[in-house]
Structure formats: C-alpha cells, structure tokens
Amino acid sequence: MTAVAGKIREVRSAVLEARRRGERVGLVPTLGALHHGHVSLLRAARAENGFVVVSLFVNPTQFGPGEDYESYPRPMEKDLTICRQEGVALVFAPPTEEMYPAGFATTVHVAGLTEKMCGASRPGHFDGVCTVVAKLFGIVRPDAAYFGEKDAQQLAVVRQMVQDLNLAVEIRACPLVRDADGLATSSRNQYLSARERASALVLGRALAQTRERIEAGERDAASVADGVRRLAGDEPGVALEYVAVVDPDTLADLERVERQVLVAVAAKVGSTRLIDNLLVRNLGD
C-alpha cells in the first residue's frame, strides 16, 4: 500500500507512525518523471529501510529563467504506479504553495562547490537544490537519503550541506544508470528527437573510452579532458559546455588522476541540456 500525501503534516504523521512501529525511514527526493535511475534509488532505499518516502516535486527554485520548469514532465500516474510496484510506503507530492507559502524567505547556500561546472551556467540552481533538500529533510527526518551519482555535483554539494549543518541524515550514493544504448538515464532524455539521441550517445562513448584510458594507466588530467573534448566536440549537434576532471568529493580540479576521479561533462544537444559522468574510485597507481 502506497499512501500519497500532499501536506507536510500528513507526511509528519505517517513518519511518526512508522517510527512508532520501529521502522527505519529512507527518503528518495526526486522531481518525478521516474526512470530506471530512480528505480535503482528506490530499490536501494527499500533494501535498507522499512519505510520509504519518495518526494515527487518539480522544485521551481532550482530552475533558472529560461530553463524548462514549465515543460518539465509531470507524469503523476505513471510515477505512482512505479512507486507502488517498488514498495514505496509514502509518496509526498506537495503543491508548490505547500513548500513555498507566501512570505517564504530562507535560502541554504553552499559556497565554493556550487560555483563551477553546472553552477557556472546555472546560477542559483544549487541554492534551490540545497534549500529544498533541507526542507525535505526537515519534513521527513529520514535516517538515510538516496541520491544518484549521475548528479555528481549535486551529491557533493548535498554532502557538504549535511556535514556543515550537522544534519543527522546518512547520504547514500547510487551508481549512474544507462539505457541499453549507453545514454545516461534522465527525465530530460524524452526531450530528444531520435537524431538528437543518436548524437547524445557520444557522451557515454567518450566516457567509456576515458575509463579505458585511465585503466590503461593515463594519469594526466588535461589529457583525459582533451580526450573527451576531442571525441564529443567533433559530434555534430553536440555543444559541450564543460569537461571537468575533478576530485569527486571536493570537486577540486585535478592535475593528476590518482586514487579517485570524477570526469563530468555537460552538453547541449539541440535545446536539451544533458550531463553525464564517469566516476572511478579506489584507483591503483
């Protein structure tokens, strides 16, 4: 039985009941338009928690002017079906005014980490993310929350916020999921035409090749980035926004690839902005 709540007080009372039953509470915050990547988060949450809450909320404050807030997909019935199939206990799908009533005035800002990569082209985006995630943590008070490594910068930023504000929530990262053709799963993939999708596959191919080069011993970060740029930059219809070779926790630019590395890319394919990345941890010398 999946319950659906639109009100904060409904969530609080359902979570309180679950706590009284001694259940561990897991939260999967999403914008809805659930895909295989989200399903992997739901399953990770189900494996560790008796009571899983999924939020479906297209958060306006993390969209910039001219971005796709209005057109972002909101397939509520399909999302609910997926949540039911995956054993989600509670879906929280609030109207905007429940989250941002008149007079709302508070922003949570993480400096540094938010300024580069996606933050450079999406000013305010991570403020919106941090603020809504802090709110969801306040509403649900979960033991653990589940985020995809696809949104690698978001994950690093949320972790920094949780550490800095001493929030008692364990942050769990789940691996990026790809469709059969290699495209990283994203709710925005449905914006792509067939031709655009074919072009977009270059991102996954470039990152797969990068993994091979790193596994074969490439350690020079500039050469790694150049390899991605050369391959993906040649693809017609793909406009690279950035290629970052950074530490996955601090997002600090690397000169040498050692121990762990995040190779992150953003590109416009037609009018659709896509991100993808390669994460390598526990790298030998």
Next chain:
Amino acid sequence: MTAVAGKIREVRSAVLEARRRGERVGLVPTLGALHHGHVSLLRAARAENGFVVVSLFVNPTQFGPGEDYESYPRPMEKDLTICRQEGVALVFAPPTEEMYPAGFATTVHVAGLTEKMCGASRPGHFDGVCTVVAKLFGIVRPDAAYFGEKDAQQLAVVRQMVQDLNLAVEIRACPLVRDADGLATSSRNQYLSARERASALVLGRALAQTRERIEAGERDAASVADGVRRLAGDEPGVALEYVAVVDPDTLADLERVERQVLVAVAAKVGSTRLIDNLLVRNLGD
C-alpha cells in the same frame, strides 16, 4: 549533575541517552556570559524539559569586522556554575574548529526580515545567527529552543527560518529581563562605565514612557517613534541608531499601532552598542 561537552558526537550521544530515558529535550543557545536574562531562559527550559542543553559558543560568524568578537566576555567557570545551579543537564561549549572545520561552506540566509533594524548596520550578522542556530538544531535535535524577546529581530528571523526549513523545533520566546535600574540585561552591559550606564538608562525610560502612551491610547506609529527619539536623542552620550515601530512577527513597519507592536531601539553608548525594546501584544482598540 551538569555534563560538559566540547564535541558534537558527545552531545549526540548524551541526547540519545536522554531520549532513550524518554526525556523531552530543550535547548538554550547562548554566547555565554550568562546573566539574569539567560537564567530566565534556563528556567523556562527546565520547566518544560527533562533534559536541558545549553550551548556556550561565541559564534565568530555573527560578528562583523570591527565588532567585539575578540573582547566578548568568556567567563566559562561562572557560566558553568550558573548552569549547575539551574539544573542544566548538558553544557555544549565547542571550540571554534568543532563548529567550523576547514572547508566549512554553508550559509543559511533569511531574506527581508534581516535587512532592516540591526541587519542594516550589521550585514551578515543574521546569516551567522541562522547558520549557527541551524547547526545547533542539527546537533541537539531539541523538542524546543528558548530565545529572549530582548533580541526581538533575532527571534523573528529564527522563527522564519524554522518555518521555512520545516525544522521540527518549537521556538519559545521569553520576556526581556531588566536589571533593578531598568537597563535591559545584556552581556555587553559590562563594557559600560558607571557614567555610560547612567546614560543608557534613558532607553528603558523612553520605552516605559512609550508603553504608557500606547496604553493611554496613542496609535500613531510615527508619533510613538518620535517620542522615543525625542527623549533618548536628547541624552548626552547616547547615539540612537534606529527606532523601529513594527509588527513583532513580520517586522513590517506600522503606520497604526493595532493588535500588537514591537518598538525596538539600538544605540551606541560610548563604544558599546545596546539594543532594547518594548513588546505589546493583544492590544485592544
């Protein structure tokens, strides 16, 4: 028995133990240098909670350049004695680096409410307050937290933050406390010379007179403010910074005094910045 903790994990484990015993947890956040005003907060907390936590932390991020962070009094032994006398269960007195380790990057900002009154002359002050209060709420996870109405703007800002971030903490306001001579209690009063203190008493006198005028039927906010300015502005050695006649919850400027009003003043007396206020609720027509 009052325990003293310097580490966040010590606080968490002590609070967890208290929760296991079924105790309600109250938090009194302070900068230390405890006075009668703080004691009234401790007593309010003790009356409602089995387990009272007091934080003693001179929070650097709420002091501006040129303010008194370095010279702010830190009478730790005296503070601990007061906490013991008042039945405080746990004193949290962290070193600065426990609260702000290297790499700390997060700020909680409340817009609007923080821009006027004390916020106008102390840019960043309320960001520092909100961030440290959010941290203390994250560390202690209290059922209720106790603040003085002396810091009326701080109280309004913290309430807004708690509401906006859906923090599950009840905010309790305790009345402003005055010394026998009428000066509002403040850790900064000890900076005053005897002559300065005598001058500073004009603030309490002006606010007492204002109360009488309002009780006698004065409803014009500009006239209320002028009355305070006339009396306190004439006092040698007292430099008024602002006189605000506002709604105590929204801090919106009032034209008419109705239902409830906060008359707040800030002044420099010598080199010491003092604040004082008059709060009237449930005012008849």
